[in-house]
Amino acid sequence: DGGITQSPKYLFRKEGQNVTLSCEQNLNHDAMYWYRQDPGQGLRLIYYSQIVNDFQKGDIAEGYSVSREKKESFPLTVTSAQKNPTAFYLCASSRRDTQYFGPGTRLTVL
């Protein structure tokens, strides 16, 4: 079954803790993306990677970090430096310019 998986579906974090969100794809796409979605807002780009071992900051990268050690995987770490981390996080991958999204992870800071 091909597609993009994100885990966990729900994540709770205490203030001051780092947390890592998983994103895996078996579509053989070169490019992968992380977005943040807040209520009533569009999707805002956090980081993107066009190829293994390379990634670029998006529009709201502060307080986040990523790695791209494998083509299939693009984990996102939400650090304690992110002031307002509670949001719905979406991972996507693309072939050329068509992006396909995973099911999302809802992160709540307690």
Next chain:
Amino acid sequence: GENVEQHPSTLSVQEGDSAVIKCTYSDSASNYFPWYKQELGKGPQLIIDIRSNVGEKKDQRIAVTLNKTAKHFSLHITETQPEDSAVYFCAASRGMNYGGSQGNLIFGKGTKLSVKP
């Protein structure tokens, strides 16, 4: 910077009526315009897209039109059904001056469509 404006933010129609959602973009280098449907608690799903060399594209009850001169594009849903109720997002590709990245999109803020039976 680059921007995509989407209107209306909410839209309520009767089952069987048509629904139209409009978007405008600012980056004249944008050449790819996808539309996504997002159901509650799920990731967005691509429903249709259009490229700058085409003025209109249709897929069953869904159509998209593009006016590059005016920098706007629209989603048209005909014969709406209750299962069409969702949030719809438009997006436009960023120009290549954004770090030379192919595939980067700018999203509108979404339209919540409600179809009443």
